[in-house]
Every structure is written in C-alpha cells, then in structure tokens.
Amino acid sequence: DGGITQSPKYLFRKEGQNVTLSCEQNLNHDAMYWYRQDPGQGLRLIYYSQIVNDFQKGDIAEGYSVSREKKESFPLTVTSAQKNPTAFYLCASSTLTPTEGYTFGSGTRLTVV
C-alpha cells in the first residue's frame, strides 16, 4: 500500500541538540512539505520541495534545514537555532497540482527539554 511514513512518532531531545525527523513516501509524489502545528496556530509551512535537489523556504524556516536527495525522502533537521522547537511536525506529499489534496504522515511530536 502506498503511503507516507514519519518517524519517530515521539522524540525527546535536550536543548541545544540538533535532531532530524524522517519522512518517506512511496506514492511517487513530486512535491513534499513540512508543516509545524502548535495549539491554536493551525499548520504553518516550514519548507517544501517540488523536485529532487531543490527546496524552498516556507513562512517559518528559521532554525530548520531540509534536503531532498531522493524523490521519496524529505528529512527535516531542527537545529539548535530554533528557539521554540517543541511542537507537532507534519510531513505531507502531493502531485504538483494537488487537486486531490495532500497526503499527510502521522506526525512527529518533538519535545525539547
């Protein structure tokens, strides 16, 4: 079955450490996205990519980095420069013209202590 997988589901890190969140899809989608969700804030776009080896900043890219070396994979690194990293992170994928919407992963809840 095709889908999009995020791992891990829960992640705890100490302040000052970088952490990488995994996102893999086997839907043959060209576009992939990372959103952050905080209570009462809805989904805010961090980065997105529409082709391998290329990606664009979203509205809240500061303190984050991504790579797109393969079509199937779009990992997100939360760096120590991100001031408030504790959040629910959602990865999504779609065709370039997403008339059927995005397919979301199940999310990673990151807690920085």
Add this chain to the structure above:
Amino acid sequence: GQNIDQPTEMTATEGAIVQINCTYQTSGFNGLFWYQQHAGEAPTFLSYNVLDGLEEKGRFSSFLSRSKGYSYLLLKELQMKDSASYLCALWGTGNTPLVFGKGTRLSVIA
C-alpha cells in the same frame, strides 16, 4: 498574502446539522480544501472546491462563493466520531503550497 478565518470552537448535538464557516482574503487562488483532524493525528482530506456552489459527499458537503470570499463545511447527522478539528486551506495561484486556517474544533455532545 492570504488571510483565512475560522471560528475557534463549536459545539453541536449528536444527530444534528452543523455548519463550519471559513472566510478568506486573497488576490487569487486555484481552489479551497477542507480537512478533518482528530487530536494527535494527521489531517485527512474531506473536500476540494474549485467552482462556486455546493459539493456533496455523503454526510459532508462543502460550499464555495468566490465573490463573497466564503466557504462552509456542512456536517449532517452528526456522530460522536465527528468530534475533531476542521481545517480550511487555500491553494493559491500556480503551484504554491496550501495555506491553512487555524482550524475549528468541533465537539459533538449527546
């Protein structure tokens, strides 16, 4: 930019009908999506409106009026499992990413 407004919370009774509104300001867009999200889970696709009018899909319907900058999601025969957040999202022009509203948390009570 795009600005999307939704009520923060709503409560409705099991078996009833509820309408969740979404208003937006944008210079242009391809279409409007509605997603359902249960607490701690991923959003799931409900509907996509491109043209003005009502799109019906089982117990859920979605309406769009481009001239009024307005959409709504209509849920009929409410069930307890419909308790969730409902997200309105705009797909802007070109291949820009979806922009999401903050969501409406719906509580269905007996």
